Amino acid sequence: EDQVTQSPEALRLQEGESSSLNCSYTVSGLRGLFWYRQDPGKGPEFLFTLYSAGEEKEKERLKATLTKKESFLHITAPKPEDSATYLCAVHLPGSGNTGKLIFGQGTTLQVKP
Amino acid sequence: NAGVMQNPRHLVRRRGQEARLRCSPMKGHSHVYWYRQLPEEGLKFMVYLQKENIIDESGMPKERFSAEFPKEGPSILRIQQVVRGDSAAYFCASSPPGLGGGEQYFGPGTRLTVT
Numbered sequence: 001e002d003q004v005t006q007s008p009e010a011l012r013l014q015e016g017e018s019s020s021l022n023c024s025y026t027v028s029g030l031r032g033l034f035w036y037r038q039d040p041g042k043g044p045e046f047l048f049t050l051y052s053a054g055e056e057k058e059k060e061r062l063k064a065t066l067t068k069k070e071s072f073l074h075i076t077a078p079k080p081e082d083s084a085t086y087l088c089a090v091h092l093p094g095s096g097n098t099g100k101l102i103f104g105q106g107t108t109l110q111v112k113p
Numbered sequence: 114n115a116g117v118m119q120n121p122r123h124l125v126r127r128r129g130q131e132a133r134l135r136c137s138p139m140k141g142h143s144h145v146y147w148y149r150q151l152p153e154e155g156l157k158f159m160v161y162l163q164k165e166n167i168i169d170e171s172g173m174p175k176e177r178f179s180a181e182f183p184k185e186g187p188s189i190l191r192i193q194q195v196v197r198g199d200s201a202a203y204f205c206a207s208s209p210p211g212l213g214g215g216e217q218y219f220g221p222g223t224r225l226t227v228t
Contacts, residue, residue, distance in 0.1 A: 032215065034216065034217075036219075042221055042222070043117075043119075043204050043219035043220050043221045043222050044156070044204070044219045045219070046216055046217070046218055046219075049215070049216055087155075087156070089156075091215070099144055099146055099161040099168065099169065099208065099215075099217070100158045100161060100169055100171065100172070101146075101148075101156075101158060101217060102158070103148075103155045103156040103157075104155060105154075105155045106155060
């Protein structure tokens with residue numbers, strides 16, 4: 001069964017303490033891997049798309065990387081406003097034109113001042 | 114450019130009633146997706162629609178749930194005879210024309226509570 005696993009489930013950091021979130025997937029072939037941020041009571045906010053191993057994308061303090069079996073979301077010198085749940089999702093290959101995304105359970109990040 | 118709009122934001126229904134959730138995609142987007150987020154669970158795909166067509170409904174429960182995206186107007190997710198287990202946040206997402214999937218932009222969600 002195709003799976004997306006995120007770790008850790010929860011992460012507490014001090015402001016300025018850099019770290020990485022992991023997303024591993026067990027799918028054969030990948031049409032895309034996506035990172036989202038979700039704040040409590042809100043919808044997921046799109047962050048990055050990665051399509052091939054070796055690809056990297058950056059936005060402010062966030063940097064996403066992709067290998068053949070996993071992706072990392074690196075957070076450099078985080079601030080309290082980076083506190084949120086970070087979701088990883090994969091777009092699977094398959095017959096037809098499916099738009100189905102498979103989401104991981106998320107990593108809830110708390111950054112303390 | 115307005116984002117994905119969903120209404121209502123909160124909906125309370127008694128067991129056995131019907132729930133109708135509406136979604137207007139981003140301007141220029143022709144693909145709509147519905148996802149459900151149960152308490153303490155991740156987002157689960159339900160259905161993918163284009164105008165007047167259901168493309169993939171592999172995540173929809175077989176009974177009581179239906180979805181449409183008419184030529185005019187918003188996409189509708191309809192839940193008949195709601196039960197307590199339907200209580201969840203329902204999110205709609207949209208993406209631009211072209212191959213389905215890709216970058217999906219989410220709305221704020223409708224939080225359904227069944228009493």
